[in-house]
Amino acid sequence: MDKRLHRAVVIKILNENFANESTVRERFESEAVIAANITHPNVVSIRDHNVTDNIVYLVMEYVRGRNLEQVIAERGRFTPRQTLSVLEQVCRGLSAAHAEDIIHRDMKPANVLLADSGEVKITDFGLARAASAHTQSATLVATLSHVSPELVSGSPADSRSDIYAVGIMIYQMLTGRLPYSESNAAALMKHHLDSPMPLPSSIVPGVAQDLDELVQWCTEKDPERRPQNAGLLLDEVVQIRSMLTDDQLDLDAESLGGVEDLIPRAITHMPTTLQQRLDEMQREREEEREKQWHLRKSEQLTQASTRTDSVDPEATSVIATSDATEVLNLREAQATVVHAPGALDVERLKHTEAMMRPEFSDELSARTIQPDASLASGTSARTQKRAEKQAEKQWRKEAQIPTHRLQKAKSSSQKLVIALVWIFVVALVASAGWFFGKGPGTIIRIPSLTGLLQEQAVAQLEGQGVPVRVTTAYDDELAIGRVVDTRPESGMNIMKFQGVDLTVSQGPELFEVPSLKGEGLDDAIAELESLGFANHKSKSEYSADIPEGSVIGSSPAAGKNIARKDLVTLTVSKGPAPVQIPDLRGMSEDEARTALEEIGLKLETGDSVFSSDVPQDQVVSQTPSSSTADVGSSVEIRLSKGPEYIEVPSVVGMEADQAVAELEAAGFSVNTHNVLGGFSQTVRMQTPLNQTAVRGSEVTIYTF
Numbered sequence: 001m002d003k004r005l006h007r008a009v010v011i012k013i014l015n016e017n018f019a020n021e022s023t024v025r026e027r028f029e030s031e032a033v034i035a036a037n038i039t040h041p042n043v044v045s046i047r048d049h050n051v052t053d054n055i056v057y058l059v060m061e062y063v064r065g066r067n068l069e070q071v072i073a074e075r076g077r078f079t080p081r082q083t084l085s086v087l088e089q090v091c092r093g094l095s096a097a098h099a100e101d102i103i104h105r106d107m108k109p110a111n112v113l114l115a116d117s118g119e120v121k122i123t124d125f126g127l128a129r130a131a132s133a134h135t136q137s138a139t140l141v142a143t144l145s146h147v148s149p150e151l152v153s154g155s156p157a158d159s160r161s162d163i164y165a166v167g168i169m170i171y172q173m174l175t176g177r178l179p180y181s182e183s184n185a186a187a188l189m190k191h192h193l194d195s196p197m198p199l200p201s202s203i204v205p206g207v208a209q210d211l212d213e214l215v216q217w218c219t220e221k222d223p224e225r226r227p228q229n230a231g232l233l234l235d236e237v238v239q240i241r242s243m244l245t246d247d248q249l250d251l252d253a254e255s256l257g258g259v260e261d262l263i264p265r266a267i268t269h270m271p272t273t274l275q276q277r278l279d280e281m282q283r284e285r286e287e288e289r290e291k292q293w294h295l296r297k298s299e300q301l302t303q304a305s306t307r308t309d310s311v312d313p314e315a316t317s318v319i320a321t322s323d324a325t326e327v328l329n330l331r332e333a334q335a336t337v338v339h340a341p342g343a344l345d346v347e348r349l350k351h352t353e354a355m356m357r358p359e360f361s362d363e364l365s366a367r368t369i370q371p372d373a374s375l376a377s378g379t380s381a382r383t384q385k386r387a388e389k390q391a392e393k394q395w396r397k398e399a400q401i402p403t404h405r406l407q408k409a410k411s412s413s414q415k416l417v418i419a420l421v422w423i424f425v426v427a428l429v430a431s432a433g434w435f436f437g438k439g440p441g442t443i444i445r446i447p448s449l450t451g452l453l454q455e456q457a458v459a460q461l462e463g464q465g466v467p468v469r470v471t472t473a474y475d476d477e478l479a480i481g482r483v484v485d486t487r488p489e490s491g492m493n494i495m496k497f498q499g500v501d502l503t504v505s506q507g508p509e510l511f512e513v514p515s516l517k518g519e520g521l522d523d524a525i526a527e528l529e530s531l532g533f534a535n536h537k538s539k540s541e542y543s544a545d546i547p548e549g550s551v552i553g554s555s556p557a558a559g560k561n562i563a564r565k566d567l568v569t570l571t572v573s574k575g576p577a578p579v580q581i582p583d584l585r586g587m588s589e590d591e592a593r594t595a596l597e598e599i600g601l602k603l604e605t606g607d608s609v610f611s612s613d614v615p616q617d618q619v620v621s622q623t624p625s626s627s628t629a630d631v632g633s634s635v636e637i638r639l640s641k642g643p644e645y646i647e648v649p650s651v652v653g654m655e656a657d658q659a660v661a662e663l664e665a666a667g668f669s670v671n672t673h674n675v676l677g678g679f680s681q682t683v684r685m686q687t688p689l690n691q692t693a694v695r696g697s698e699v700t701i702y703t704f
Contacts, residue, residue, distance in 0.1 A: 002047075007062075009047055014056040028056050034102055035060075035125040041451065042093030044113065044123040060123070064116045065264040068109035068169070077176035077204060078256065080211060081249040084241045085259045086112070087170060088479060089120035089451070091237055094166070094230035097122075098159045105157050107165035108146045109172060118263050118456035144188045145178055149221050152189045160223040163233060167197070167218025167226075174200040174207055174215075193221070208248045210240045239566075241479055242507050260455055440465070440497035448490040449483045454504045457483045467499035474509035476565045481505065508563030515558035516551045521572050524551045528568055538570040542577035544631075549573065576600065578628040584619045584637055592619055592637055600631035610644035612694055643694040650689060656681045656703050667695040675704035 002009050018024040032049035039045070048059035068086065072078075078086070090112055097104060104111075104125060111124040148164035151157055171179050179198050180191040197219040201207040214236065220226045227233040241249070250258075435441040444464055449457040454470065461468050475484045487501040488494055511531060516524040521538060528536050546552050555569040556562055579599045584592040593603040611620045616639075623636045649666050651659035660670045675684070685702040693699070 010060045010062045012058040019056050031125050038097050040096035042089045044121045063113045065114045068112040078173040079253050083173040088237050091230045091234035093122040098229040104162050107162050108143050149192050152192050159229040160226045163218050163226050171215050175203040206251050441495050446490050446492050452483050454481050465496045469501045472506045473503050475505040476508045478505040480507040510561035513560050519551050532564040533568050536568045538572050540572050540574045543573040544576045546573035548575035576631040583626050584622045587619050602634040604634045604636040606636050606638045608639045608641045611640040612643040614640040616642035645692040646695050648693050651683050654683050659683045663699050668699045671700045673702045
């Protein structure tokens with residue numbers, strides 16, 4: 001208990017065995033610095049931190065309740081509604097850390113606290129690191145049941161490592177068990193590296209496909225395929241919650257209960273409410289005052305005893321004015337009789353009564369009060385003097401208090417009126433005290449209720465006697481049924497009877513996606529923005545029906561109701577898809593034209609060419625050749641004019657080498673036959689001779 005501010009706190013003390021190890025101390029100090037810089041209702045706050053020679057400690061916010069690991073162990077699995085409710089608050093707290101470039105590195109159910117106020121808080125940033133300062137290490141520091149594949153393989157951790165651990169937590173809440181049950185460290189690490197994540201629906205039939213996909217998305221082995229941070233995961237969780245039906249959200253709710261059943265009962269001996277803490281503070285003050293009063297009283301008695309013991313009873317002393325003989329005026333005596341208890345004081349009263357009688361009035365000016373001689377019997381003179389002085393002092397103090405007045409008694413009617421007046425005054429004061437102390441007029445401070453479920457917020461206020469008025473409003477951030485705002489605002493002081501207006505979220509306001517098919521991209525974007533859909537993007541696809549540059553459709557489709565912040569994706573036409581050009585060689589011109597027109601291409605005919613391989617009037621070549629082309633483009637073909645006939649030159653009488661060269665230059669191939677050894681190398685015969693032949697055909701020459 002914080003004695004200065006009277007609030008319950010948690011103190012986390014570093015074990016003495018590690019207090020002198022610099023590495024451990026640095027990690028402990030890092031936890032304080034990191035957690036203290038995350039200010040969010042879903043993160044446990046740091047109150048104080050200190051490091052001395054032999055003790056290192058953190059002072060943290062005290063959260064009354066249980067951790068998520070204990071709740072899962074006690075309850076087993078959660079309903080989808082319960083799971084998404086807890087997950088949403090976990091993502092909000094974790095996104096605050098990721099927004100500061102801080103990664104937790106040890107996300108697991110034991111580090112998620114469920115408070116009895118309904119809040120969910122993340123704690124234990126002992127392994128956390130600033131993303132800009134993390135280093136790759138050969139030492140794996142994490143919880144193996146929730147460690148990400150990149151940490152197992154020795155890669156640096158980032159926000160996506162936290163997302164992997166959150167994915168396993170989702171699986172635990174939906175199924176009540178871990179995805180990999182092995183206790184062997186090596187086997188667990190191999191599972192995280194290689195084994196596919198089992199689906200929750202394989203354990204709990206009926207779990208929605210969206211939740212299966214959420215678990216798979218968060219636990220992808222490749223970090224690039226996971227949500228990049230908790231903020232993006234939060235948007236997906238809110239979207240899934242708004243799209244699932246009540247039957248899907250409340251699967252097995254008959255046995256597992258609702259969201260309110262997750263709130264643990266507070267079991268603590270500490271004062272819990274502010275009034276209890278103030279009462280405890282007042283009791284401690286009164287005990288301290290009483291202790292100080294007794295201490296002063298003891299000191300005074302000790303000092304008085306010391307002074308009395310030092311006085312010589314036989315010595316001459318000067319009597320103070322207050323101790324001198326008193327002369328009583330008769331009129332004053334008739335007005336007031338004083339009360340003086342004690343032996344000496346009783347004697348004074350006796351003298352006073354005697355003086356009030358007429359026969360003793362002449363003696364009033366000379367009578368003095370003498371102490372009773374019986375006080376000295378059996379005591380020493382010293383003790384007698386001490387007792388006389390103490391009795392005299394006590395009498396002077398108490399003689400100032402009148403016991404009754406000697407005046408005419410009031411009548412019964414006057415007494416009745418006075419009694420009634422007093423009764424009225426007392427009743428009025430008591431009523432006012434009750435009204436302003438514990439009744440409707442009590443001043444209370446409105447707590448922070450933003451983000452709580454409506455049932456939790458109403459119960460918290462009505463538990464303090466504050467009337468609650470509930471209104472609803474659309475909100476793009478908070479899920480359906482959670483408090484958006486209060487009037488008056490949190491932190492304001494009001495009287496109980498004034499009540500509080502709660503504004504509860506209806507979820508995001510939904511608007512219909514317009515039909516944009518056939519419109520130009522710029523016109524479609526302008527129409528979306530005029531309707532408030534500022535979050536949009538486009539992609540391109542081929543379309544045989546929609547002209548290039550026009551919208552084919554949208555996702556979500558036209559007519560769907562979505563929130564204005566949701567993403568709208570426009571699909572824009574790139575025109576018809578390219579077609580495969582067929583091989584036209586060997587076709588006639590008409591056959592080639594028909595084949596191209598069937599796939600949306602045009603035919604162009606080029607100059608005809610001679611071909612010894614392709615019959616006349618058939619396609620010899622095409623441009624482009626077999627590939628793809630845009631619809632409406634042209635393909636050029638060349639038709640065959642048949643083989644080309646040319647005059648075979650005569651080479652008879654020429655040297656063999658010269659004859660071969662001339663025939664090849666004319667476009668023929670040459671076959672040489674040496675007769676009788678061809679000793680002269682002169683061409684004596686050739687076949688064919690003095691006639692035409694197909695270009696490229698063979699001419700035979702004979703040398704001898």
